[in-house]
Amino acid sequence: MARKLGTPPPAVTVDTIILTVGAGLTDLRVLLVRRGRAPFAGRWAIPGGFVEPGESLEQAARRELAEETAVTDLAYLEQLYTFGDPGRDPRGRVITVAYYALVPAAGIEPHAGDDAADARWFSMFDLPRLAFDHGRILDYALARLRAKMEYTTVGFGLLGEEFTLSELQSLYELILRRRLDKRNFRRRILAMGRLEPTGRSRMNGVHRPAGLYRFAREKGSTPKAARKRHEATRRK
């Protein structure tokens, strides 16, 4: 474990990819900061910073998140991957532990951090040229998110407290970039047993109102039991 003398230790940063959805579920957006200094001055980058002495890597990611946005509640946070190729930062050896965070759509406004000249949302599907290897990191994050959407409930937290099944479907279609069948989607998503109807409904236009659902945090019920329950409720 003894470190050789004469070789400077690598720097370690934690970068946090902050994702949310645009109003009207039209876009998946990522928060980027404009670099004020060389290298890559003027380019956009994933917000990040050094790990403080007393904090864990995840705490560092949360702190970044709080520094960049006035985020009230965080839907999801997960370590993505650690990038450490030599040469990814021209200044020297920098190893970056990347996290990705999902925050609900409800009016998150970015505020410029201390050392970032500017901060704003970009579409994940229309990105500017990024600093360092951050383009590759975003690709990796999107791939991970898509994979997890297929078999977990990660995506649910991107919406607010209450949402309609149509909204949830739009979200999935937006991120997966493909159309989903309405009936199959509803069947599959309800079979997960993590969604419960609030009883209330919402009208979005001059149409039939849509029932509202809530994400059920208790994981007490199996999918099968949940479906049974759902069917029973429906037939009542």
Added chain:
Amino acid sequence: MARKLGTPPPAVTVDTIILTVGAGLTDLRVLLVRRGRAPFAGRWAIPGGFVEPGESLEQAARRELAEETAVTDLAYLEQLYTFGDPGRDPRGRVITVAYYALVPAAGIEPHAGDDAADARWFSMFDLPRLAFDHGRILDYALARLRAKMEYTTVGFGLLGEEFTLSELQSLYELILRRRLDKRNFRRRILAMGRLEPTGRSRMNGVHRPAGLYRFAREKGSTPKAARKRHEATRRK
């Protein structure tokens, strides 16, 4: 990106979990080194070391592997997770990027590294008390390996060049720790389309000899096509 003065940078190590199978497919084994120095002197630990200036994280993991074992061919190497809780190393802030490696069973002998008093194989299911948070890291590695065995071909490389389907099944049962149905296993595994019969067979005892298979690296064929091909071959 400017680093505050006065806070020493964290140290970064790469730890490599080296897994193999015991002779006779009786055990999943991990290579551990005995620590000669405090802290945790005398305890066993995952081999690891610092990242050298010019090398990537993965190259560091490969170097570790070469230093600890006379490994000829490496079946699989993947970044596992980065552990960086403060306090995981009593000497100060150490962030560890963990990799796990799978090496074929064929007579890999550990040789004691420079700063390790001793090195030997342990059963993953009967581990000694480990240094640092290494017990937790091994748990995490086993969980990842199990998950990936379910839907990828990771495990194939743990066997030698040629192997029987019974051996492969034993390997799966060993790692997943549950019995599998022979017919279902063979159907599923062949449907992956990555296994081809070598035409040769091997006798293990006083029994019917078993056909040998080889891992087909070309990923040219779809599972369905592979199954068709298999069936056609069989019926000939």
Added chain:
DNA sequence: AATAATAGTGTCGGCATAACACTAATGCAA
């Protein structure tokens, strides 16, 4: 009353999976 727009529902066919039992091949012993 008709219209426009979205919400909400059921069936059927194909495919993957799990459960399940017998025959085939080999060397050895009687």
Added chain:
DNA sequence: TTGCATTAGTGTTATGCCGACACTATTATT
């Protein structure tokens, strides 16, 4: 040579999941 012990190797059936597919329900406006 026959039987035995042991492992290799094979097919069918029932069930559940998933994809494809079209019509009715509800609302406000005209």
